[in-house]
Amino acid sequence: MPASNPQDATIALIAKITEDGVLDTEEVYELAEFLNENEEACQVWPGDILHDALLSAFDDGKLSDEEMETLGKMLQQIEQEVQESDEHTVWLEAPKPETPRYDVVELKAPSIKGKEVKGKNAAGEKYVANLETLSCSCEDWTTKRENLPTDSPGRLCSCLVSELNKEKESLPEVNAVFSWLLGERTQRGKGTHPVEFWNLVVMDEGTALVTFGSSKWAHVLVPIEDAVYERFGFNFSDRHWAYNRKPFGFQPVKEYINTIEIEV
Secondary structure: OOOOOHHHHHHHHHHHHHOOOOOOHHHHHHHHHHHHHOOOHHHOOOHHHHHHHHHHHOOOOOOOHHHHHHHHHHHHHHHHHHHHOOOOOOOOOOOOOOOOOOEEEEOOOOOOOOOEEEEEOOOOOEEEEEOOOOEEOOHHHHHHOOOOOOOOHHHOOHHHHHHHHHOHHHOOOOOHHHHHHHHHHHHHOOOOOOOOEEEEEEEOOEEEEEEEOOOOEEEEEEEEEOOEEEEEEEEOOOOEEHHHOOOOOOHHHHHHHOOOOOOO
16 A cells, blocks of 8 residues: 555655665665655655755765665664654645746857957867857867857857856856856866757756757756756666766756657
8 A cells, every 4th residue: 555645655665675674775766766756755754854864975976885874774763763653744635746837948158249369278279269159260169069059058168168257247147057157167178068958947946057959968057055056967868867866856957857858
């Protein structure tokens, strides 16, 4: 019989995981995915404390032996508390989750009329970058970006990224996530993701950026604090997140990605 409320569902899953007395990484990923897809379960014990613990454990993208041991002890403690008390939170007539609300806005790259600059990139290659047409003489731009739409942020090679970042304060209404991306790409000496589609997912939790093209991968940036974003990858072929890492608490982003259809 299925669990009648989010709390019971979490406890039932814990019982299944701990049945053999051994905790492995696949079971931790299963628990994380369950909580990620069931926000109601994260609002009551024990989902609330497990959610925080899993966020901390996955912070560096991998699970250490120490983190696995800590999670195992936490699950044992939860089961002990379940056995000692029958006084659990009861959800009566739990409301059905609403479809996540969000707006999708196309992101366009900023430009500076009549501005052309010369320089040398990290590879020592001389370049001429036009900040009005968002074009450059470097090999990366001529081989990967030249045919992208004229206002696509995907046109920005490392040369254009660097030059636009220098002018960031004077650019008209640069979106916060794109502003962060210019700085991050400049620091790493890289260009943007050379794809056609750049969409902002505007939601109550903040504004995320999803980029994709004809390849099997989408790049996703979600806000984690003021002016700081975290990067994720989604594979359209296998319909899975890279390294099993998905953005916790950003259900609208995942809902939007599920609407994207591309041929790979």
